[in-house]
Every structure is written in C-alpha cells, then in structure tokens.
Amino acid sequence: MWHDLAGFVFNLDLLNNYGMRLLQGLRITAEVVAISSVLGFLLSYPLACARMSDNPLFSAPALAYVTFFRGTPLLCQLYLVYYGAGEVRPFLTSIGVWWFFRDAFYCCIFAFTLNTAAYQGEIIRGAIAAVPKEQVAAAQALGLSRYRIARHVVLPQAMLVALRPLGNELISIIKASALAAIVTLLDLMGQTRFVFARTFDFSIYLYAALIYLAITEAISRLWNWMERGLSRHLVVTAPPVAAVITPVMRNTVENRGYVGQARA
Amino acid sequence: MKSAKFLAFVGLAACLASATASAKEWKTVRFGTDATYAPFESVNPKGDIVGFEVDYGNALCARMKVTCVWQNQDWDGVVPALLSSKFDVIFSSMNITAERAKRILFSDMYYATAPIFATQAAIKSDDVTPAALAGKAIGAQSSTVFANYIDQRYKASEIKLYPGGDEPFIDLASGRLDYVIGDILVAQKFIEKNPGCCRIVTELKRTPDTFGPGVGAAFRPEDTDLKDMFNKAIAELDADGTYKKIEAQYFKTDIRGK
Numbered sequence: 001m002w003h004d005l006a007g008f009v010f011n012l013d014l015l016n017n018y019g020m021r022l023l024q025g026l027r028i029t030a031e032v033v034a035i036s037s038v039l040g041f042l043l044s045y046p047l048a049c050a051r052m053s054d055n056p057l058f059s060a061p062a063l064a065y066v067t068f069f070r071g072t073p074l075l076c077q078l079y080l081v082y083y084g085a086g087e088v089r090p091f092l093t094s095i096g097v098w099w100f101f102r103d104a105f106y107c108c109i110f111a112f113t114l115n116t117a118a119y120q121g122e123i124i125r126g127a128i129a130a131v132p133k134e135q136v137a138a139a140q141a142l143g144l145s146r147y148r149i150a151r152h153v154v155l156p157q158a159m160l161v162a163l164r165p166l167g168n169e170l171i172s173i174i175k176a177s178a179l180a181a182i183v184t185l186l187d188l189m190g191q192t193r194f195v196f197a198r199t200f201d202f203s204i205y206l207y208a209a210l211i212y213l214a215i216t217e218a219i220s221r222l223w224n225w226m227e228r229g230l231s232r233h234l235v236v237t238a239p240p241v242a243a244v245i246t247p248v249m250r251n252t253v254e255n256r257g258y259v260g261q262a263r264a
Numbered sequence: 265m266k267s268a269k270f271l272a273f274v275g276l277a278a279c280l281a282s283a284t285a286s287a288k289e290w291k292t293v294r295f296g297t298d299a300t301y302a303p304f305e306s307v308n309p310k311g312d313i314v315g316f317e318v319d320y321g322n323a324l325c326a327r328m329k330v331t332c333v334w335q336n337q338d339w340d341g342v343v344p345a346l347l348s349s350k351f352d353v354i355f356s357s358m359n360i361t362a363e364r365a366k367r368i369l370f371s372d373m374y375y376a377t378a379p380i381f382a383t384q385a386a387i388k389s390d391d392v393t394p395a396a397l398a399g400k401a402i403g404a405q406s407s408t409v410f411a412n413y414i415d416q417r418y419k420a421s422e423i424k425l426y427p428g429g430d431e432p433f434i435d436l437a438s439g440r441l442d443y444v445i446g447d448i449l450v451a452q453k454f455i456e457k458n459p460g461c462c463r464i465v466t467e468l469k470r471t472p473d474t475f476g477p478g479v480g481a482a483f484r485p486e487d488t489d490l491k492d493m494f495n496k497a498i499a500e501l502d503a504d505g506t507y508k509k510i511e512a513q514y515f516k517t518d519i520r521g522k
Contacts, residue, residue, distance in 0.1 A: 086438025102440050104424075184403075184424040184435075193340060194425065197407035200343055200367055 011203040018195040018204065025191030026211060028105075032187060033177050036109050037170055040116035047121030048128060062121075069118035074111070074176050081111040082183045108180040116173050123169060127162035128154060160230055167223035171216045178212075188212070290490060292331045294351035295321055298339035300428035303453050303514050304357045307336065316514040320374070321355045323506050327497040340407050340427055343368060347484060353494070354482040357447070359409045361476040369483040371494040374507075376478025376521025378448045378467040379410060382436060382455075385463050392443065392465055397421045400442040403432035409475045410445040413468075430454065437461040449515065478521045 050062035069077065085092060085101035092098040100106045131154050139149045181190035192208040195201075297313060299305045305315040313334045325332035335351050342354050346368065360370045381392045389396065398420035404410040406425035414423055424441060426432050432444045433454040443465075444451070451464055470477065483491050501507045502520070511519060 083434060083438075086435060086440065089438050098439075104440075182427050184426060193406065197340060197411070197425075202344070 008203050009206065011201065014195075014199065014201055014203055015207065018191075018199070021191045021195055022188065022204075022207060022211065025186055025188040028185060028190075029174070029177055029180075029187040032105070032108050032112060032180055032185070033170075033174050036112035036116055037173055039109070039113040040120050040173075041166075043113070043117035044120035044124050047117060048125035051121065051125050052128065066118045066122055069115050070122070074115050075179055075182075077115055078108065078111040078179055078183060082107045104180075104183045104185045107183060108177075108185055112173060112177065112180075115176075116169060119169050119172075120166060123162050123165045124158070126165075127158040130161045131157045160227075160234075163227055163230065164223065167219060171219055174215060174219070175212065290328070290330050290352075290493065292333060293325060293328075293353060293490070294333045294335060295353055295355045296335050296337045296342055296345055296351035297354070297356040298342060298429065299336045300339070300430045301357055301447075301450055302430070303449060306430075316510065317355055317357065319510045319513070320501075320507070323501055323510060324494060324497045327500055327506075328493050330493075338427060339405060339429065343482075346482060349484070352483070352487065352490065357479050358482050359476045360478065360480040361409060362472070364482070367485075369485050369487065369491050370480040371483070371491055372498055373478035373480050373521060374498055375519045376470065377519050379413070379470070379475050380446065380448045380451055380467050381465045382433070382444045382446065382451045382462050383442060383465050384436060384439065385460055387442065390465050394418045394420065397443060401440065402443045402445060403435055403441040404445045405429045405432060410447075413474055414445055433458075433462070449519070 047062055047065070050058040051066065053059045053062075081101070082104065085098075085107065089098055092101055100110075135153055135157075136149060139153045144153070177187060178189035180187045181193055184190070186194065188208055188211060192204050195204045297305045297317065299307045299313045299315070301315070303315055304317045305313055308314045313336055318334065321334075322332050333351075337345050337350070337356075339356070342356060342358070343364075345351060346354050354368070357375075358364070360373060364370070394417050397418055399422070401422045401424060402414050402418055403424045403426060404414055406427060411423075411425050414421065424432070424435070426435070429446070429450060432441060432446060433451065435441045436444045437454075437458050444462075445468075448464065448467060451462075455462055455464070468475070481491075481494050483494075507520060
C-alpha cells in the first residue's frame, strides 16, 4: 500500500516522459496570465474612475460591466467569446478582426482581460474610497491641482491598500487560467489533460497542482515582501493595512465559479 | 476482550462477505456516457440523455432484467469514473483498443462505423495524407482513437483537441479548423443540422492498431460477470431482431459490423 502511494507521488518515468510538456504548458499559462493581468490592470483605473463618476453616462455602463463580469462564471464568459465569435464569424470577418478571434490564445487573453479588469477595477475603486476625504479637502485647500492630488495624495495611499487584494486577484486569475484548456489551448492544465489522456496516470494532476501551488506561493511571498517594503512608514504609527480594507474590497476577491468541465 | 475482538472480526468479515455477495447480483447497472455525441448520445432540450446507445442500452437492460441508470460524464473522465465506481459500465461509443484493454474490460463489439476526415465545404481537395495536411489545423475530441491517430501521424499539422465530441465540428463550421477527424455518423448528423458548412472527405480503414474493430461497452477488470451478462444480451438482441429495430429508428445504413 505504501509502495503504491510512493509510486503515485514519485513517478519519475512519467516526469521523464512528459515533464517537458508540463513546462511548455507552464509557459503558455504564464503568457496568458501575464498579458491579461497587465492589460486588466491598465483598464482598471479608467474603469474605477468611470464607476466613481457623478455622470451616469460613465458610471452606469461601468456598473453594468462590473456587475456582468463579476456576476457570471468566467467559464461562461470564455465560451461566449470563443464559440460566440465562431457564430458571428461573417460579421467579425467584415470588420477585420476574425484573425484575432480565430485564435484560442487571443480569445483567452480577451476573456480573461475583461474579467480581471472588472475585479481589479473594483479593487482600485475601493482603495481610492478608503483614502479619507479630508485629505483631498486639505490638498484642495493647499491649492494643488486635480492631477497632483491624485498623483501625490490619493494614489500612493490607495495603491498600498489595493496591493494585497490585487495580489489575491493575480493568484485567482492564475488558477482560473486553467479554463483555457477547454478551448484547446495547451496551457499547464491542457498539457496535463493531454498527458492524462495518454497515460491514465493521475500523478500528472498531482504534479500540475504542485506547479500551480509553487507559483501562487511564490507570488504570495513576493507580495508580502513588497507590502513590507512599501508600508515601512506605517508600521509604528498606523493600524495594519488589513484594518483599513473596506467591506467593498473584501468582495473583490470572491471565487470565480469554475464549474468543472461542463460544456454548452 | 479476546472475544470482543473476535466478534468484531467476524462482524467485519460478514460485512465484507455481504458486500462482495451483493456486488455479484446486479439489480441496477449504472451507465456512464458522454452525451455530446449525437446521434449516439446527446442531451435533448428537456435535459434527458437520448440517442441510439441509450435505446440500445435500455434494451440490453430489459433483456438482462436489471434497472438502468444513465449518468452524463465528461469523456476525459469516463475511464477514471468507471474505475472509481462512479458507474458500472461505459456505454459511450468507446472504440475497443489494445491500449484501453490493458486497464478496462470490453464487451463484444456492438457497432462499427467508419472514421472519417471532414473539411470545410470550400476546401475542394480530397487529399488527406499527412503531407497534404501539413500546416493545417486538424481537430478531434481528446482521448479518442481519432486524436491518437492524428497525433501519431500528422506531426506537421496543428492539432487541436476538444473535451466534447461536437465541439471540433462547431469549430470546423466557424472556420477555426481546416479538418476534423471523427465518426461518420456524428459528422453526417452535424452536417444535416448545419447544411453547407462542411463535407466529408474520405473514410478511413479500421485496423487493429488504429481504430480497432469497433465500439464496445467497458467494465472494471473485476466485473467479468457483468461483461458476460452483456455479451449474452448483445447476442440475444442480434438474434431476435431487436438490434435491427432500434438501428432502423436512427440510421439508414447498417452499423452492426462483424
């Protein structure tokens, strides 16, 4: 029995034969996550500003966007982009963007970016809201411009509050990226499924899980380190960062509803 | 103390004995199928699993005097689900191959249809050699004999594997794929529903080292009794014409194979 267990955990043959495949998959996973997280981050600030705008022309669409992308499973969004694009191919061809949606890689980037932008946007919005209004008022009293208030007063404090939930969001999108495998992308999960189909050897899922765990753990440590570095000035005088996270922010890192491998 | 231990041991042994005894008498047989494979098995708008294999499986159950229960299961997971007793038989157009037979037990073959290449209607060439398809995107359902076939032979093509049986055809219709390899009847069913999208290029020969002799029901290696029950029922439904009757409801051609 113990021998079976050892054979399951240390399956060197399997690693020897298919280890390269997992590493190739890891590269695709890293590319998808890196590109969509960065693009999502770039979209998040304008989105947060639109959400907080007094003009309903901006705030209403932004609210609808955020509600849709946070309120539906990412799997469903990915299917909508991938197979939905296939359905309306003539239209996409006529406007010259079919080459983009033809490719599973771009479809994943597109769906993941839109999804993470919604989450990151809410994180940024919550973080900005956490900066006391009196500080803005004081900065205005000093005659600072809107840009300088944002750049020197609000954002430095807001980003510190946003850092932790943004890290959680990154970890969450890494795990969610496994969905890419169901639209034929050979990411880490895709390669794992491929190897399993070949070998029927469950150990491969264990190795894939360990790789995901190693990445998320590394990111979590990197984030601790960054947070310590950036919040040195707060350690003695202020309460810990967690204490100033508003209820809004806690909502931003909820799970993404990976519903197995269900299909349309 | 000693007697208490002994009693516990007897109790345990009795439990084990009754567990194995009840496993021998099949009252209910749980069927696992990946219902993305019309006309063999698919989910209808009401949410029921329907198709040729469902009707045929139910007829086998009636003959074996057992109750059938159908479960929908992702194709990638059918073998693990069978081995971990989530159900008792895979009844899902599984081709009998030597590779699979190392891990699971197959009944006699109950249908054999031709594997085919399908392509977009606009592609006129009938050449499907690996050289002709170099650089082209070929799709198949993953973990199938079709996926293995292209994976081993079409090294220069871009191979895309899908979890479901209908998904490669959907992507062929949308133009993401140049070719799909799959079952002829599944392809015909899809083309019938999506006229003009695509066409069947050529039928491929079944050989023992590619697609195997045909489709069988699959069991856990220890369930030889269940396999024997199925084989007997399969032979009986052939003999009394039930197979022909069910087949005629779904297909114009004979799929029984030899």
